[in-house]
Amino acid sequence: MVNGHRYVQDPAVFEGLAAFFDVDAAFLLGEDGAATPEKDSAQLDLVRSMRAAKVKSYAARTLGDISPKALHAITKFLDEEMTPTPEH
Structure with a gap:
């Protein structure tokens, strides 16, 4: 994930990143309608x-x-x- 050679779909990873960056996980996932x-x-x-x-x-x-x-x-x-x- 760090160097762009791995496709990551682990919800726990996105939840952790979202918490760290203080954003919604849906935004990081690029979901439709995510603000x-x-x-x-x-x-x-x-x-x-x-x-x-x-x-x-x-x-x-x-x-x-x-x-x-x-x-x-x-x-x-x-x-x-x-x-x-x-x-x-």
């Missing part, structure tokens, strides 16, 4: 924002001669992509 814990959702949103900011910065630097309208369209697209969806 993402608020703290994890917030961290994921931060990572998405940081990635989108890097992409925007890269696009602005490499597409130097692109029109302001095109840059705005790229920014709008990235902002929409990083907006949390209801399952997050």
